[in-house]
Amino acid sequence: MKIFPAIDIKNKQCVRLLYGKKENITVYSDNPVEVAEMWEKTGAKYLHIVDLDGAFSGSFKNYDIIKEILEKVNIPIQVGGGIRNFETAETLLSLGVDRIILGTSAIENFSLLEKLTKQFGDRIAVSLDAQGTMLCSNAWETPTNKSIFDIISALENINVKTVIYTDISKDGALAGANIELTNKLNSVTDINIIASGGVSSSDDLKALSACNIYGAIIGKALYEGLINLEDCRRDVEC
Template sequence: MILFPAIDIKDNKCVRLSQGKFETVNVYSNDPVEMAKKWESIGAEYLHIVDLDGAKDEGFQNRKSIEKIANSINIPMQTGGGIRSEDRIKSLINLGIKRVIVGTMAVENQDLLKELVIKYNEKIAVSIDAYNGKVATRGWQTVGNVDSIEICNFLENIGIKTLVYTDISKDGMLSGPNFKVYEKLIKQTTINIIASGGVTTIKDIEKLSSMNLYGAIIGKALYDNKLNFKEALDASYKE
C-alpha cells in the first residue's frame, strides 16, 4: 500500500484544516517545497498535494508553490483542488504532475469527465468527499443528495482507475478512518482506492493495508507528530 504524505497549500503555505473548515486552519510551514523534500528524504514514494484556495474559489494562486514542488522532487505527485476545466488539467500535467484529481466535476459535469478520461486515461483520478454518505463538492462547502457509493460505481464504469475517498467527518480529527466504507468499496468496485481522512495510528495503516487498499493519505497525524512516517512506511509494507 502506498502512503501519500499530504501537503495542503493555502496562501502558498503548508496548512491543515479540520473537517474541511477554513476557519480551523493551522499553518505548519511557510515553505511547502521544503516540506515536500522532507517527506521525499524520509522515504515517501508519492506525494498528495491539495490546493485549498483552488478548491474553495477556483483560483490558481498556489500555482507557484505547486510548480516549485514538481521541480524540486524526484517522486511523482498527485494534485487536486478546484480543478474543473481541461485547461487547468493540461496546465498541471505540463508542470509535471503525474495524476490530476478532480472532485466537483464528477458530480456537476459528468459529460466533460467522460471526455477527459478518454483523453488522459490514468492521469485523471477522482476524489469523492463524503459527509454522512452524501457527496460534498466545491471545497466541501456544498453537500448534495448524491450517494457516495453509487457514484463510485459510475466512475468505474466510465474508466476511472484511481479514487480518493474521504470521509469528511474523520478528516483532521485524528480519530481513525471509516473502515466500513472502504470495505464496501473494495467489495463493490475494482478501482484503486486511496483512503483519506482520519488515518492516525500504525494500527490504522496495518488494517487498511490488510484490506488491500491501493493507498492511504496521511496528513494531520504526521504534522502533529502523532505518527512517525518511517514506522508508518514499515507498517504499510507488511503482508
C-alpha cells in the same frame, strides 16, 4: 499499500484544516516546497497536494508552488483543488504532475471527467468527499443527494482508475479512519481506492492494508508526530 503524505496549500503556507473548514486552520510551515523535500528525504514515494485556495475559489491558484515542488523532488505527485476545466487539468499534467484529482467537477460536470479520462487515462483521479456516504461538493461546503455508491459504477464505466474517498467527519480530527466504509466501497469496485480522513495511527494503516486498500493519505497525524513515516512505510507500504 501506498502511503501519501499530504501537503495542503493555503496562502502560500502548508496547513491542515479541521473537517475541511477554512476557519479551523493550523499552519505547519511557511514553505510547502521545503515540506515536500522533507517528506521525500524521509522516504516518501508519493505526495498528495491540495490547492485549498483553488478548492475554495473554484479556480486553481498555486501553479508556482507546484512548479517549484516538481523541480525540487523526484517522486510522483498527485494534485487537486479547483481543477474544474480541461485547460487547468492539461496545464498541470504538462508541468509533470503525475495525476490530477477532480472533486466538484467530477460530480457537476461528468462530461468533462469523461473527456479527461479518454485523453489522459489513469492520470485522472476522482475525489469522493462525503459525510458518511453522501457526497459534498464545492470544497466540501455543499451537500448533495448523491451517494458514493451511486457514482462508483458510473466512474467504472468511463474507466476511472483511482478514487480518493474522504470521510469529511473524520478529516483533521485524528479520530481514526472510517475503515468499515472504506472497505465496503473497495469491495464493490475494481477501482483503486485511496483512503483519506482521520488516519491517526499505525493501527489505522494496518487495518486499511489488511482490507487491500490501494493507498492512504496521511495529513495531521504526520505533522503532529503521531505517525512516523519511515515506520509506517516499513510496516504497510509496497
